[in-house]
Amino acid sequence: MAHHGDPPEGPADNSASGGEDEYRSLVFDESFVRAARLQEFSAQERMGEHAHAVRSLPGRTFRTGSRAALVLVVLIALAFGTAVFMGFRHPYQAPVARRAEPLRMTFVPLAPLGVVPPGTPDGLFASSPAAHYPTGAAGISPPVARRTDNFSESQVVAALATVKNYLVASSLDPDVLGGNTVRPVESLLDPDQMVQFERSMNEPYDDGQHAATGWLVRFDPAVVAPAPDIRVRGTLRYAEVGADALEVMSDHTFTYALRPAVSGPQQADGASLFTVRRELRFRLDREDLRLGRLEVRTSYVQAGPQSCTADTSGALRPLLAGRRAVSRGPAGTDPYETGRPTAALCGTLEISSPPARTPAAPRGPQGSATPGTPASRP
Numbered sequence: 001m002a003h004h005g006d007p008p009e010g011p012a013d014n015s016a017s018g019g020e021d022e023y024r025s026l027v028f029d030e031s032f033v034r035a036a037r038l039q040e041f042s043a044q045e046r047m048g049e050h051a052h053a054v055r056s057l058p059g060r061t062f063r064t065g066s067r068a069a070l071v072l073v074v075l076i077a078l079a080f081g082t083a084v085f086m087g088f089r090h091p092y093q094a095p096v097a098r099r100a101e102p103l104r105m106t107f108v109p110l111a112p113l114g115v116v117p118p119g120t121p122d123g124l125f126a127s128s129p130a131a132h133y134p135t136g137a138a139g140i141s142p143p144v145a146r147r148t149d150n151f152s153e154s155q156v157v158a159a160l161a162t163v164k165n166y167l168v169a170s171s172l173d174p175d176v177l178g179g180n181t182v183r184p185v186e187s188l189l190d191p192d193q194m195v196q197f198e199r200s201m202n203e204p205y206d207d208g209q210h211a212a213t214g215w216l217v218r219f220d221p222a223v224v225a226p227a228p229d230i231r232v233r234g235t236l237r238y239a240e241v242g243a244d245a246l247e248v249m250s251d252h253t254f255t256y257a258l259r260p261a262v263s264g265p266q267q268a269d270g271a272s273l274f275t276v277r278r279e280l281r282f283r284l285d286r287e288d289l290r291l292g293r294l295e296v297r298t299s300y301v302q303a304g305p306q307s308c309t310a311d312t313s314g315a316l317r318p319l320l321a322g323r324r325a326v327s328r329g330p331a332g333t334d335p336y337e338t339g340r341p342t343a344a345l346c347g348t349l350e351i352s353s354p355p356a357r358t359p360a361a362p363r364g365p366q367g368s369a370t371p372g373t374p375a376s377r378p
């Protein structure tokens with residue numbers, strides 16, 4: 001039976017008498033209200049010019065954006081800290097930079113037994129062991145390049161090419177031979193050797209480290225005029241020295257035709273020969289290979305005819321045609337002298353007989369020609 005106030009069809013199923021109100025379990029406390037994303041305008045506000053009955057609360061959105069930004073900053077900081085930590089704990093250490101060692105040099109003047117023979121350049125070359133030597137850079141021929149354990153074939157080729165450039169610049173360049181410049185040689189050196197090189201050029205001294213003639217071939221232009229025809233023969237060899245460097249060994253004999261540096265006409269047969277043998281050892285690391293430079297480790301030079309007492313630290317002092325050595329003994333060395341030591345060495349110049357004809361090259365066990373090897377050090 002319907003009660004008073006019930007609808008004609010009877011009480012609703014969700015009424016208090018028919019069941020528990022579905023909203024009765026909800027508690028609209030103060031925290032719920034504050035967390036609401038929408039807020040209804042008041043009656044007075046709805047009387048105004050508002051098109052909507054509710055409004056959004058910006059505070060919640062602002063707090064949500066700030067929280068997301070804070071989380072992003074924390075994640076970035078954690079990532080950066082992890083990268084720094086892993087960098088410090090990385091098991092592979094960066095390679096320690098290696099400085100180039102100073103060049104160690106030995107110079108041995110070769111004194112003639114008698115008078116230096118005169119002649120024309122062609123005649124002198126024809127009657128000397130250099131008769132069949134190639135001319136100029138053609139006599140500096142690199143060997144066949146093959147890859148090593150840690151260097152490719154192209155890197156070996158680059159090492160040999162850089163060494164050849166150095167030999168050409170320091171032994172064949174006319175401006176370097178005449179003492180007009182050192183730049184072609186200097187530009188090929190490792191920067192760590194620049195101080196030693198510049199001191200050798202500006203303040204040469206025969207102490208085994210600061211002689212200009214340990215780096216290059218140079219004549220006094222006021223005394224000697226070299227001819228452009230220079231005969232060259234020698235060998236180049238290479239090997240690994242560890243996983244990070246190649247070593248190249250050069251051994252070449254350079255024969256120069258010299259005349260006195262005088263103005264006016266000269267005698268046709270007033271030339272003389274001067275021979276320089278240079279044994280050099282070079283080191284090239286990966287940075288040197290990339291930049292086309294090298295480090296000169298050792299220099300062993302024999303040159304004559306010269307007097308043993310001549311100071312050859314700054315330039316070579318050839319004995320020209322018709323001259324003879326004043327003394328075949330080396331310069332005196334005083335072991336009680338407390339100044340810088342001098343490397344007092346000297347040898348006797350002995351020229352082997354020139355071949356009467358071009359000899360046949362000896363055949364190796366496989367039928368291949370075996371190249372000649374310069375004589376060993378005296």
